[in-house]
Amino acid sequence: MSVDEVGRWSSRVGSRVFRRFVETRELMLLVLIVAIIVGMSLASPVFLSLANFHAIAIGMAPTVIIAVGMTVLLVSGGFDLSVGSVLALASTVTALLLLSGASIPLAILGALALGAVIGLANGIVVTRIGVNPLVATLGSMSIARGIALVLTEGFSLINLPPAFGWAGRAEILGVPFLLWTALALVVVFDLAMRHGSFFRQLYYIGSNEKAARLSGLAVDRVRTLAYMLSGLLAALAGVLLASRLMSGTPTAGNALELQVLAAAVIGGASLRGGEGTVLGAFLGVVFVALINNAMTMLAVSIYWQMIVTGAVLVVAVALDMLVRRRDD
Amino acid sequence: MAAPLLELSGITKWYGTTRALGDVDFDLRQGEVHALVGENGAGKSTLLAILSGVVAPDKGTINIDGRAVTINEPSKAQALGISTVFQELSLAGALTVAENVFVGRAPTACGIIRWSELRRRTQQILSAFGIEIDVDRPVDRLPAGTRQLVEIAKALSLDARILLLDEPTSALTSNEVAALFAIIARLKSRGMGIVYVSHHMAEVFRIADRVTVLRDGERMTTRAVAETSIDDVVRAMVGRKLEIFTAEATLVQGPVALAVRGNGAEGKSRHLELEIRFGEVVGLAGLMGSRRSELARSLVGLRQPSGGTAIEVKGRPTRLRGLRDAMARGIAYVPDDRKAEGLFLSMSVTDNFVVTALRSFARLGWIERAAATAAAGRAVERFRIRVPSLEAAAGKLSGGNQQKLMLSKWLASDPAIVVIDEPTRGVDVEAKGEIHKEIRRLAAAGEAVLLISSDLPELFAISDRIVVMREGQIVGDLPTPSATEEIVMALASGTGHKLEGEAA
Ligand SMILES: Nc1ncnc2c1ncn2[C@@H]1O[C@H](COP(=O)(O)OP(=O)(O)OP(=O)(O)O)[C@@H](O)[C@H]1O
Ligand SMILES: [Mg+2]
Numbered sequence: 001m002s003v004d005e006v007g008r009w010s011s012r013v014g015s016r017v018f019r020r021f022v023e024t025r026e027l028m029l030l031v032l033i034v035a036i037i038v039g040m041s042l043a044s045p046v047f048l049s050l051a052n053f054h055a056i057a058i059g060m061a062p063t064v065i066i067a068v069g070m071t072v073l074l075v076s077g078g079f080d081l082s083v084g085s086v087l088a089l090a091s092t093v094t095a096l097l098l099l100s101g102a103s104i105p106l107a108i109l110g111a112l113a114l115g116a117v118i119g120l121a122n123g124i125v126v127t128r129i130g131v132n133p134l135v136a137t138l139g140s141m142s143i144a145r146g147i148a149l150v151l152t153e154g155f156s157l158i159n160l161p162p163a164f165g166w167a168g169r170a171e172i173l174g175v176p177f178l179l180w181t182a183l184a185l186v187v188v189f190d191l192a193m194r195h196g197s198f199f200r201q202l203y204y205i206g207s208n209e210k211a212a213r214l215s216g217l218a219v220d221r222v223r224t225l226a227y228m229l230s231g232l233l234a235a236l237a238g239v240l241l242a243s244r245l246m247s248g249t250p251t252a253g254n255a256l257e258l259q260v261l262a263a264a265v266i267g268g269a270s271l272r273g274g275e276g277t278v279l280g281a282f283l284g285v286v287f288v289a290l291i292n293n294a295m296t297m298l299a300v301s302i303y304w305q306m307i308v309t310g311a312v313l314v315v316a317v318a319l320d321m322l323v324r325r326r327d328d
Numbered sequence: 329m330a331a332p333l334l335e336l337s338g339i340t341k342w343y344g345t346t347r348a349l350g351d352v353d354f355d356l357r358q359g360e361v362h363a364l365v366g367e368n369g370a371g372k373s374t375l376l377a378i379l380s381g382v383v384a385p386d387k388g389t390i391n392i393d394g395r396a397v398t399i400n401e402p403s404k405a406q407a408l409g410i411s412t413v414f415q416e417l418s419l420a421g422a423l424t425v426a427e428n429v430f431v432g433r434a435p436t437a438c439g440i441i442r443w444s445e446l447r448r449r450t451q452q453i454l455s456a457f458g459i460e461i462d463v464d465r466p467v468d469r470l471p472a473g474t475r476q477l478v479e480i481a482k483a484l485s486l487d488a489r490i491l492l493l494d495e496p497t498s499a500l501t502s503n504e505v506a507a508l509f510a511i512i513a514r515l516k517s518r519g520m521g522i523v524y525v526s527h528h529m530a531e532v533f534r535i536a537d538r539v540t541v542l543r544d545g546e547r548m549t550t551r552a553v554a555e556t557s558i559d560d561v562v563r564a565m566v567g568r569k570l571e572i573f574t575a576e577a578t579l580v581q582g583p584v585a586l587a588v589r590g591n592g593a594e595g596k597s598r599h600l601e602l603e604i605r606f607g608e609v610v611g612l613a614g615l616m617g618s619r620r621s622e623l624a625r626s627l628v629g630l631r632q633p634s635g636g637t638a639i640e641v642k643g644r645p646t647r648l649r650g651l652r653d654a655m656a657r658g659i660a661y662v663p664d665d666r667k668a669e670g671l672f673l674s675m676s677v678t679d680n681f682v683v684t685a686l687r688s689f690a691r692l693g694w695i696e697r698a699a700a701t702a703a704a705g706r707a708v709e710r711f712r713i714r715v716p717s718l719e720a721a722a723g724k725l726s727g728g729n730q731q732k733l734m735l736s737k738w739l740a741s742d743p744a745i746v747v748i749d750e751p752t753r754g755v756d757v758e759a760k761g762e763i764h765k766e767i768r769r770l771a772a773a774g775e776a777v778l779l780i781s782s783d784l785p786e787l788f789a790i791s792d793r794i795v796v797m798r799e800g801q802i803v804g805d806l807p808t809p810s811a812t813e814e815i816v817m818a819l820a821s822g823t824g825h826k827l828e829g830e831a832a
Contacts (some may be wrong), residue, residue, distance in 0.1 A: 195697065197690035204683055207672045214630075214669050215683045215737075216655045274674055 007272070025268035025320075029283040030209065036290045043146030044297045054176065058244065060289040061178035062237035062253075064282055065266075067260045068182075068189050069230035071281040074264055075193065076226045077206040077273025079133040082122065083234040085144035086115050086254035088249065090238030092148045095157035095248025104164050104303035112235045118144060119231020141257065148250035157248035167242030178240055185233070202226060206273030262309065263288050266316045288312070331394030333358045333521040334379075334490055341374055341545075343724070346716050347427035348374040349385070349545045356490065356521040356640030361512060363524045363553070366542035367756040368728030369714040372414050372525045375542075376492045379413040379523075381405040384818050392490075392504055411488035413479050415495050415525070415727045415754065416667055421468030426450040429469050429482045437641050442569040453481045456511055472750075473499040473616045473782065480508065491515065494525045499664075500754045501615045501782040502817065509535055527728070527756050529558045530785075539691040541565050564644070566758050581792075585776035586627060586659070599801050604745070609767060609777040611791030611808075613784065615820050616831045619800040620780050621664060624747050627778065628661040629654040634800065641745075660684075660743035662735060662781070664750040670734040673723030677715050678704040680722045680733055684741045707736040711766070712759055727754045732763070739766055745776045752786060764790045784813050796820050 041048040066083045073080050090111040097107035118140055125136045170177040192199040204212040213219050219250050242248050267284030269276025288309060295305045334356040341349040349371045355361050364372050377383045379390070381399040390397050393409055405412070417729045419428045427434065435445045450463045454477070462677050467475055476499040483491060497505045512522060512535060526532055533553055541548040541564040548564045588602045600623070604610045614620045626633040628670040629648030638645050641657050648654045651661065672680055681704040682689050689700045704718050711732045715725060722733060731754050738746070751767070752760045761792055767790055771777055781787050787794055794811050796804035796819040804819040 195695050197686045197693050197695050200679075200686060200695060203679070204674060207674045208668075210669050211672055212683075214651060214661065214663055216652055217683070217686075218652060275670075308497055 001223065007228075025280050026277065026283055029153035029267065029280070029287050033283065033287055033290060034107050036287075037292060040290075040294045040297065044235060044294075047294070048169065049296050052297075056289055056293050057174050057179040060285055061176070061182040062241050063256065063263065063289070064182040064285050065185055065237040065240070066230075066234050066256065067263050067281040067285050068278055069233035070260045071201070071264050071267070071269050071276050071278050072189065072193065072202060072259075073226045073230045074269040074271065075206050075273060075276045076202040076223050077209060078126065078223060078226055079137065079271070080119075080227065080230045080234075081134065081137040081257045082118065082141040082144055083230060084253035085141045085148065086118055086231055086234035087238035087241065087253035088251065089118075089144045089148040090115050091242035091245075091252055092157060092248035094242050096151060097158055098160050098164060099157060104161065105195050105241060107164075108239050111239050112232060115235020115238070116228050116232040119228035119234075120224065122231065123227030126227065127220040127223045133140050144226050145250075152248065152250045154250060156250070158246065160242070160246050160248075165243055165246050167240055168242075168246070178244065181236075182237075186278055186282045189283075193278055198222075201274060203274055206275070208274075259288065259309075262313045266313060268320075332356060333393065335391040335394075336375075336379075337389055337391075338382065339375065339378060339390075340386050341371075341378065341383065342386055344716070347545050349378075349542075352388070352542070352545070352547045354540060354547070354550075356523060358519045358521055359475055359516050360538065361522045361524050361536045363526065363536035363539040365526065365529075365532060365539060367714075367753075368732070368759060369726040370542040370565075371545040373494055373726060374545075376412060376414075376494050376523065376525065379405065379410060379490075379492055380414075389582060406486065406488075409489035411483045411486040411490070412492040413496050415439060415498075417465045417480060419475060419482075419715060422466055424464050424466055425454075425461055425470070425478050426463040428478055429453065429463075429485050431482065433485075436653060447484070450481070453485055454478075456484075456507070468668075471616070471621060473501065473504070476500060477504060487557065489520055491522045492525075493522065495527065495754050496524075497526065497528065497531060499750070499782070501759070501820075502784065503615055503821070505531070527754065527760070528783075529757070532656070533558060534560075543567065545706045562757055567753070571797055581608050582774060582776075584640070584643055586642075586747075586778070588623070588627065588633065588637050589640060589645075590637040599635065599803075601800060602795060602805075604776045604778050606744075606776045607771055607774050608792040609771045609779055609790055611787035611794045612778060612780045613787055613794055613816050613820055614797035616782075617799070618797040618820065620797050621749055622800070623797065624661070624749055624778065624780055627654075628659055628747050630661070655743075658744035660738050660746045661743060661749060662738045662746070662748040664753070666730050666734045666753075671722045671730055674721055676719045677708065677713075677722055677725075677733060678718045680684065680738045681707055681740070684737050703740070707740055708733075708792075711736045711762060728756055728759065731755050733760055735763060735766075739770065745778075746770060747778045747780075749780045750782065751779065752781070752783065759774060760786075784816060788813070798822055 046052060066087065070080060070083065091284060093114055094107045094111040097110050098104065102110070122137055122140055125131045126133050167177055172180055193202070201217050204215065204217060205219050205222060209219060238252070241252055263284035264276065264281040265271070266287060267276065267280030267282065291308065291312065292305050295308060332355040336352065336354040339349050352371070352375065354375065364375065366372055374383065378385045379399065381402045381404050384400060389525070390399060397408060399408065399436070420431065429450045430446055434441045435449065435617065436442060443780050447463050454461055454463070461474055461478070467478055470478070476496065480496055485561070496508060500508065515522065524532070538550060538552050539556065539561060540550040541561060543565060549616045560730060582605055584603050586604045588600055591599065597673055613618050622631065625631045627639060629650045633639055639648060641647060641659070654661070667673065672683070673816045678701050682700045686695065689695050689703070701718055707713070708715055708718065713725070713729050713732045713736065715729065722730060725733065731752070735751055752763050765785070767777055767779065779791060788808060788811070791808050794806050794808055794816060795802055796816055798820055806815070
């Protein structure tokens with residue numbers, strides 16, 4: 001090889017490694033997460049404490065659970081704005097059922113079923129009637145929140161049976177049960193999205209719906225089920241939140257849908273569909289949670305936190321577009 | 329001698345680790361048609377992409393009229409007088425024909441689009457093809473062939489000095505091809521230089537002055553067409569002499585697999601009767617607008633059969649409730665538009681290959697990746713699909729290789745009845761032979777095949793019968809040995825009514 005060729009070869013290999021790194025969103029996020037942890041441990045003595053990690057874990061668990069459903073939906077080319085409201089509605093409905101004397105399992109099942117039904121309704125309106133997902137779920141977002149507020153007249157419902165608080169308080173091997181649940185869902189759905197024949201269909205549908213139809217996939221059914229899953233997981237997050245707070249809160253999860261969307265997109269999902277992984281979305285949630293926690297530790301005001309989160313979102317997506325453009 | 333209109337030297341282009349072009353020289357004179365030929369993935373489209381400012385070469389120089397130029401933007405190419413018809417259609421689907429033809433250059437008055445003027449000018453360009461299209465129609469509601477004409481009209485509307493045509497006839501029937509060639513001849517006489525990429529050797533030898541052969545991104549030879557032969561060119565393309573595939577007629581034919589029965593519109597004698605038997609390939613010929621694809625789509629449940637007709641599957645009248653219903657009955661459909669309807673361009677070769685058989689690659693709902701990859705690997709080998717790797721996105725394959733990938737995924741699912749719309753659009757000579765063999769193999773294995781193709785020699789090469797459609801009716805049904813291209817064309821264009829009786 002001539003010097004020239006060696007140079008070209010090595011620069012090609014070098015840029016390939018770099019590209020692979022930037023392309024593998026999970027890897028990039030992981031490195032950033034480690035960087036934040038290391039940096040913050042040096043900057044703040046309180047950061048690297050069990051208590052702090054405990055707080056982060058509990059705080060982000062519902063977001064992670066919802067992000068799982070959102071990612072599944074985004075990959076299929078769908079979109080769900082109603083998740084924050086469904087979380088609130090599920091938490092109040094669980095509380096109402098408990099207060100009216102229903103058993104704990106029954107109350108939980110009732111709330112989950114309600115979430116799935118809202119998801120089903122979203123799915124039907126979007127796939128069968130053809131309403132744009134943004135519009136359809138904007139509507140159900142408002143409706144679900146409204147119902148939660150009507151049912152409670154805007155107040156939180158307290159005095160729930162003590163046994164109901166187990167899920168919110170329990171720890172297994174020192175890790176909160178909430179986090180275990182969220183992690184289990186991440187693992188199961190990440191694998192299912194990679195290897196499951198049912199969930200694989202979502203990628204086809206999201207990347208070319210027409211071709212998916214002509215390849216014989218049951219496009220409408222699969223998409224509707226993705227909406228149901230999103231509703232169901234949002235309701236599950238609502239139930240767990242109610243257990244942790246020991247109250248049904250109609251105002252919970254405000255603007256949560258935007259946080260979840262941002263995390264999923266930072267994790268590599270695309271609003272155009274066909275791309276994204278559950279693992280990526282999970283890391284996206286962790287990343288945003290850590291940034292927010294770090295800023296709190298450094299006594300940055302909550303308003304500034306919003307600005308930073310927004311900037312991170314745009315930078316992450318812009319970086320992605322740049323890498324892609326160079327690739328084509 | 330004056331400097332050539334266009335001169336490329338030492339053009340090199342790498343895509344990652346794939347070398348698309350290596351040190352290619354090419355030149356184009358005024359008033360010349362210079363054909364560029366080569367196998368799928370040889371680098372033809374890449375060369376045109378470089379000339380149209382879509383991709384940048386890694387090395388090499390481009391001269392126009394003897395002066396060095398850099399073409400780093402499509403708008404720069406336009407400014408230099410280069411106009412391109414891309415292989416993959418690049419129209420804005422929701423916009424009308426007229427808006428597409430004059431994209432970004434619509435005639436305006438004080439910044440307001442003059443719609444009537446826009447329509448008139450579009451009409452003018454289109455009527456040069458002798459076809460009538462409603463210029464107010466959104467292009468995504470047009471059949472592929474018509475979209476290709478719109479694409480060509482768009483390039484012609486630019487008043488360029490250099491015209492690059494990447495397989496402009498792949499979706500055209502012979503009438504439009506003839507019209508296009510007449511236009512090319514006219515442009516040539518005005519001194520325009522034209523680069524013409526095609527897999528149809530007969531076309532190349534009819535229209536081109538010189539031909540350049542690319543193989544694996546390298547220029548093999550450039551010859552005056554008058555001094556070479558199709559055999560020589562093909563040998564330079566594939567590196568050896570190619571056996572011409574000739575089909576053997578199927579001996580045993582089974583029962584009727586798929587049929588359309590009944591009269592077309594009420595009262596009138598509009599016939600739409602068609603039978604396809606197991607073990608035979610039926611070729612469906614017709615001009616653009618003969619509604620062949622429409623018939624195909626009703627045979628696979630994608631649209632209602634037209635008024636008064638009914639579909640029979642395996643001898644029983646059947647109302648297909650959709651494509652999935654048809655698939656459950658063993659019918660497969662290969663659409664004609666690989667980009668919009670056939671492939672998942674951002675997904676991998678393997679993913680594209682397994683989509684029609686996700687279940688068969690799964691155990692307990694779990695896809696067995698190794699089995700899927702192995703099957704995709706076998707298909708890639710069998711159809712000679714040139715891929716960087718099985719994990720590469722389908723969108724990164726060259727056009728012909730995408731076509732092969734789409735076909736392979738359907739043929740691999742072993743359906744009993746196959747409806748194929750334009751299977752070899754953009755496919756090189758060698759792979760075309762492979763696909764023809766594959767289709768014959770299906771028939772020999774007892775499957776029923778309905779083949780739609782605008783390529784008459786192709787229909788003749790592999791069909792047992794040729795059915796001709798005109799304006800939604802079937803106007804002829806002839807065993808291949810007793811058909812000639814003249815008879816088929818006469819039936820298709822409606823100039824041969826008297827032939828119908830004796831031929832049918
Ligand atoms: N965007 C891309 N990224 C990576 N590789 C590419 C890209 N575009 C083309 N290639 C590769 O470059 C090579 C040349 O492709 P090109 O499209 O020029 O072939 P072609 O001669 O036009 O073939 P066809 O007859 O099938 O249209 C192929 O190996 C192809 O896979
Ligand atoms: Mg090409």
